Amino acid sequence: MLGNYLTMALRLLWRERSYAAINIFGLAVGFCLCLLVIQLAAYQLSVGDFHEKKDRVFRVLGPPSWGEGEAQYSGSMRIPLGPTLKEQLPEVEEAVRFSFGWPRLLRVGDEEGIYEEVRGVEAGVFDMFSLPLLRGDPKTALLRPHTLVLTEPLARQLFGESDPIGQVVRVGEEFDCEVTGIVGPLPSSSLLQFSGLLSLTAATEPMMASGWNASAFETFVQLTPGADPAAVAARIPDIVKEARKLPEAAGSYALQLLKAIYFDTEVRSSVSSGGNPMYLVLCAILAVVILTIAGVNYVNLATARAGRRMHEIGVRKALGAHRGQLMRQLLSESVLLSAAATVLGIVMAEVMVVLLPALVGFDFEWSSLRWTSSTYAGAAALAVGVGLIAGAYPAWVVARFQPATIVQGGRMGGARLRRGLVVVQFTVTAALLTMTLLIWHQVDYFQNLLREDSILGAKPEQVVVIKNRSLTVDQARTFKTELLQDSRIATVSLSGGIPGEGMEMVFMAGEDQMMINVYQVDSDFIEIMGLRLLQGRALTDEPADAQAVVINETAARMMGLEEPLGEMINASRGDSRVVGVIEDFHFHGPRSKIEPLVILQVDGGAGVILVRAQPGHLDAALKVIDDQWAAVAPYHPIQRNSLEEVTSKLYSKDLMVGRALTLFLFLAIAVASVGLFGMAAHAAHERTKEIGIRKVFGASPGGLTAMMMRDFAKPVAIAFLFSVPIAYGLATHWLQEFAYRVEIGVGLFLVSGALSFVIAGLTVGYQAMLAALSNPIDTLRTE
Helix, strand or coil: CHHHHHHHHHHHHHHCHHHHHHHHHHHHHHHHHHHHHHHHHHHHHHCCCCCCCCCCEEEEEECCCCCCCCCCCECCEECCHHHHHHHHCCCEEEEEEEECCEEEEEECCCCCCEEEEEEEECCCHHHHCCCCEEECCCCCCCCCCCEEEEEHHHHHHHHCCCCCCCCEEEECCCEEEEEEEEECCCCHHHCCCCCEEEECCCCCCHHHHHHHHCEEEEEEEEECCCCCHHHHHHHHHHHHHHHHCCCCCCCCCEEEEHHHHHHCCCCCCCCCCCCCHHHHHHHHHHHHHHHHHHHHHHHHHHHHHHHHHHHHHHHHHHCCCCHHHHHHHHHHHHHHHHHHHHHHHHHHHHHHHHHHHHHCCCCCCCCCCCCCHHHHHHHHHHHHHHHHHHHHHHHHHHHCCCHHHHHCCCCCCCHHHHHHHHHHHHHHHHHHHHHHHHHHHHHHHHHHHHHHCHHHCCCHHHEEEEECCCCCHHHHHHHHHHHCCCCCEEEEEEECCCCCCCEEEEEEECCEEEEEEEEEECCCHHHHCCCCEEEECCCCCCHHHCCEEEEEHHHHHHCCCCCCCCCEEEECCEEEEEEEEECCCCCCCCCCCCCCEEEEECCCCCCEEEEEECCCCHHHHHHHHHHHHHHHCCCCCCCEEEHHHHHHHHHHHHHHHHHHHHHHHHHHHHHHHHHHHHHHHHHHHHCHHHHHHHHHCCCCHHHHHHHHHHHHHHHHHHHHHHHHHHHHHHHHHHHCCCCCCCCCCHHHHHHHHHHHHHHHHHHHHHHHHHHHCCCHHHHHCCC
């Protein structure tokens, strides 16, 4: 019996191919997005599962240090904490400390080095984490000082096809390390990502000698089976109090499960983090919305099309078919159509995985869908479930009619429901359109804000930002002097940071301590960045300015300095004299309010070198920069980009969200428009003879087109009105994240409404025009 149902369904869908194509396309888009979201959720929830002991491995979190704002916990622990916990707590089987990773220069012999992220770590890492060690002994690979374990790709990059074991790699300019192990490819879901692991000793990490006086490393503990992490964490404050000889316990501690780190965006981590559950929820909501629009399409078209099958259903009932049989037949058609849409959706999802990084800037972290038995079961359940849900109402409507009513020419009805569903579709589409316009308006506002700001006020594309991990301050000054010998170089400055980066320092405001952002710079920083000096002067490179500072307007207000020039401010480095005040600028990006900033003379290191090229000479200046760098740092590859690229990262996430929402919008519009196109085609078919008669009596094609378009204008207008409060609520909630934001004006909704009418008008107008231009002889000859 099921075979007969499927055979009949195939014949029917083939006979009405346009109807089938519209529904298959709409459902396929919805399935595609749902599959991507399911895969993304499955991936993010599986991060950390790679490690066998994942349920017993925890990160130690403790009181935040200076400079970590109002965070509840910090991931940077006192240096001896790990070994102390292992020694004093029987529940702690193993403790492993990680240094926070940063790119280090790795060099073999006299070859040019490469920068890769190498982390200092203790030997127990291979017992705690399931790392695929291909070569070397996991117990001794990192036991001795100056030993190094490389990933397979990095070993191949450094040594080619030669055997790396026992070879020597120079790390930075400080020490040579022996390669004692090779780690195989790490799956992206392993949580722990690195290019190399360096034995953690005082020789490789000078902070080790600071003892309990410094917080420098991230500490992981492996508990015994059945141990209570909360009880273990509760004992840590007393251990720290006793070890540091404190009068009372300082703050609270917690143990964070390994898997929970991925979704933690508040605590700095040396392992992989950055999963955002809110983005995952947003993607899931949008995927369900588009699938719902596609389902509404199906219900609309199926109920409208049912009128063409009234005589078929009447004959079947007259021959003895009961309601259950008819519903099974109609549901089999729906499930078959849904299955076809699922197959197409899978193909579309595979294509989207490849295209999305380029279109949106979002990396799925895999190159194709990951199919498992549960994934197959989920796809099948999705196909059957959507087919049954979407097909249930049309099947019930068709199956409930009586043979006599149908044979006598009764009408199917349901027009109000179909118009209501069109309202639902376009309400969602109009709200999504409004939100997309708002996001792009906000991103454009960010760009304009930065463009008008000091840091983008003087052609940032002409400023080259060089990450300096190789040169001392004296070497950097020599590099600066050599560059300025070339006429194509306008200005060069040394700095400890750039917009979006920097450090913090403790300052006193009366009796209160406050953490204030600090830039360490030379005398040319204010000029090269285009900052506006409101009072006083810039810093010089003279020793007399070692204790001088320049502050921004916000810092002056927060410190209560009405006449800041000449005032002394107290800092953790000693008293400093204010010699200048600069205009506020968005050094952390426009998402957050402008914070106080203090500019100091560069001393300890020049982590950034800024070079401004003369107008029209950027390419030549880049060659000069590369040549001079090769002369002063021959083994160190240069790392440079433009200031414009750096500042664009301040709003890159919002740009990515805007692109993603635009993509979702286009898909939603495509699905809704295809459904509306099908409804317009059905309406034109239903009114074929009416249109023919009107044309015989002199109606113009334009008048007939307008008549048909009016039928759809009302639902679209109602949908727009419903979308306004929905979009306004969503927009208000979203904009709360930004300290500087656009106003939600009437113009935004007017543009959204106009675009909604244009989309609907173009979709319906095409079908209406075809019907209006048809020859009335062809439509009336059978009457």
